[in-house]
Amino acid sequence: xxxxxxxxxxxxxxxxxxxxxxxxxxxxxxxxxxxxxxxxxxxxxxxxxxxxxxxxxxxxxxxxxxxxxxxxxxxxxxxxxxxxxxxxxxxxxxxxxxxxxxxxxxxxxxxxxx
Numbered sequence: 001x002x003x004x005x006x007x008x009x010x011x012x013x014x015x016x017x018x019x020x021x022x023x024x025x026x027x028x029x030x031x032x033x034x035x036x037x038x039x040x041x042x043x044x045x046x047x048x049x050x051x052x053x054x055x056x057x058x059x060x061x062x063x064x065x066x067x068x069x070x071x072x073x074x075x076x077x078x079x080x081x082x083x084x085x086x087x088x089x090x091x092x093x094x095x096x097x098x099x100x101x102x103x104x105x106x107x108x109x110x111x112x113x114x
Contacts, residue, residue: 027048027049
């Protein structure tokens, strides 16, 4: 849990510490040589589009990158819960508890695949 004014890249090392994925999908905000090198050193494919100001554009798998929309849509559904979107909870523990409750509620309302 981070403050709202902290850039996501500052916690990328902690997030990538124990990765076991075959590919890591991220937006342009994570386009840094250090992050890409860490992902590739872990044996995963970095699917991160290059920033427009990068002198040498890195290629990325555009079809695989489209899968990011599932995560983006999930965050959009979380933001429908006003208490989460505006962070009414004062403590990290309370906020995470609310997040768990909302995630459980969303999971329970998923259409069944049977």
